[in-house]
Amino acid sequence: MSDGAPLPGRLGEVVDAFADLPRDVKLELLLDYANGLPPLPERYAENRNALERVHECQTPFFVATELEEGRVRLWFDAPDESPTTKGFAGILHAGLDGERVEDVLAVPADFSARLGLSEAVSPLRLRGIAAILGVVQRQVRAQAH
Amino acid sequence: MAAESDPAEKLRHYAHPERLVSTDWLADHLDDPDVVVAESDEDVLLYETGHIPGAVKVDWHTDLNDPVARDYVDAEGFARLMSEKGISRDTTIVFYGDNFNWWAAYALWVTSLFGHPDARLLDGGRQKWVAESRELTKDVPRPEPAEYPRVERDDSRIRAFRDQVLQHARAGGRLVDVRSPGEFSGELLHMPDYPQEGALRGGHVPGASNVPWKTAANEDGTFKEAADLRRIYLEELGLGADEEVVAYCRIGERSSHTWFVLTHLLGLENVRNYDGSWVEWGNAVGVPIERPGQAVRPPL
Numbered sequence: 001m002s003d004g005a006p007l008p009g010r011l012g013e014v015v016d017a018f019a020d021l022p023r024d025v026k027l028e029l030l031l032d033y034a035n036g037l038p039p040l041p042e043r044y045a046e047n048r049n050a051l052e053r054v055h056e057c058q059t060p061f062f063v064a065t066e067l068e069e070g071r072v073r074l075w076f077d078a079p080d081e082s083p084t085t086k087g088f089a090g091i092l093h094a095g096l097d098g099e100r101v102e103d104v105l106a107v108p109a110d111f112s113a114r115l116g117l118s119e120a121v122s123p124l125r126l127r128g129i130a131a132i133l134g135v136v137q138r139q140v141r142a143q144a145h
Numbered sequence: 146m147a148a149e150s151d152p153a154e155k156l157r158h159y160a161h162p163e164r165l166v167s168t169d170w171l172a173d174h175l176d177d178p179d180v181v182v183a184e185s186d187e188d189v190l191l192y193e194t195g196h197i198p199g200a201v202k203v204d205w206h207t208d209l210n211d212p213v214a215r216d217y218v219d220a221e222g223f224a225r226l227m228s229e230k231g232i233s234r235d236t237t238i239v240f241y242g243d244n245f246n247w248w249a250a251y252a253l254w255v256t257s258l259f260g261h262p263d264a265r266l267l268d269g270g271r272q273k274w275v276a277e278s279r280e281l282t283k284d285v286p287r288p289e290p291a292e293y294p295r296v297e298r299d300d301s302r303i304r305a306f307r308d309q310v311l312q313h314a315r316a317g318g319r320l321v322d323v324r325s326p327g328e329f330s331g332e333l334l335h336m337p338d339y340p341q342e343g344a345l346r347g348g349h350v351p352g353a354s355n356v357p358w359k360t361a362a363n364e365d366g367t368f369k370e371a372a373d374l375r376r377i378y379l380e381e382l383g384l385g386a387d388e389e390v391v392a393y394c395r396i397g398e399r400s401s402h403t404w405f406v407l408t409h410l411l412g413l414e415n416v417r418n419y420d421g422s423w424v425e426w427g428n429a430v431g432v433p434i435e436r437p438g439q440a441v442r443p444p445l
Contacts, residue, residue: 028193030190031193031194034190080194081188081243082188083188083193084188084189084191085188087190119207119212120189121206
């Protein structure tokens with residue numbers, strides 16, 4: 001399934017798990033990721049201005065990244081009424097939180113195509129996940145330099 | 146057999162009050178064997194997080210559209226979908242959904258292409274049901290497959306195609322562009338906060354009036370009162386009862402909302418939804434486009 005550059009370890013596993021599932025099960029798995037997204041830590045929950053809004057998402061969506069000894073920490077905030085967007089955040093969190101800076105920066109912009117979700121989720125939404133990744137990578141790049 | 150109409154006072158002032166139900170009415174009809182409740186959302190996972198008890202899911206992206214052609218399902222596909230959802234030809238379908246019922250109205254419009262006799266909207270949609278703290282469940286019903294006849298889709302009455310829209314514009318017919326003002330003027334090629342919907346040109350169909358869909362809605366997701374709607378669309382916009390009107394937006398979902406208002410709440414008899422909408426028009430080669438302060442190019 002995975003054409004092009006290999007994905008970093010855990011994100012590759014997440015994507016592979018999606019790849020061959022039937023459509024309904026894909027949606028269930030996406031919902032699991034939505035439910036599994038950890039809540040914001042207090043320092044962000046009480047200060048949302050420290051988060052960056054991703055305007056490409058159809059719903060209010062916020063991102064914060066931190067670097068800890070060369071590893072990337074990720075925080076996302078998405079409304080419960082937007083489980084699809086929240087699910088995308090859950091995938092990125094499960095796949096990239098704690099990974100090395102260079103691995104996060106190496107994720108190709110079109111990785112979401114490898115989830116095989118285009119039959120279940122509209123193309124517009126899939127572009128949202130690419131936009132979230134873009135913001136994460138921009139923030140990481142800025143902090144790493 | 147169709148269910149009784151909701152006798153609520155607000156609804157009685159609309160042209161076709163039987164096309165709308167209140168949350169109170171629906172709460173009393175959840176066990177009515179003549180009623181099937183169907184949720185149609187923009188967010189295709191929302192139903193799975195909890196829905197009105199007994200409601201089935203109709204996915205605009207995968208259930209109503211042909212998987213290959215940019216078109217709706219055919220007679221066969223529609224009959225199969227209805228059957229799977231436990232809907233027969235005499236079932237009362239009540240659609241509801243997120244985002245001011247955009248996709249619920251779209252689903253209702255598609256069922257109208259197949260002439261389903263009794264399809265209604267829940268006034269206020271999912272938003273109002275949730276705001277009233279009414280019951281939600283994650284239990285997915287497994288309806289007995291129903292008998293649904295194979296009915297040909299009728300694209301002639303309530304659906305408009307690009308060439309027809311062009312003829313309509315040339316004849317000076319009324320067009321209602323229900324997108325945001327920025328999309329109408331051509332500054333934006335997409336909805337605010339909905340990026341990159343992929344139109345190469347911005348602007349509007351020549352002669353169209355801009356009445357954003359939300360003009361017809363209250364903040365709680367319900368439709369405005371009949372008197373307000375009459376003022377907006379009949380008096381201020383000047384649409385006539387039997388006038389030919391075409392509504393469009395970006396892909397036909399927001400204009401389904403306005404189509405519902407004009408057709409069922411105000412009783413206009415010749416309103417068509419141009420589902421190709423701006424994603425088609427703004428990408429088509431050589432069709433005339435109007436922008437504020439500029440001559441229509443190419444001329445109509």
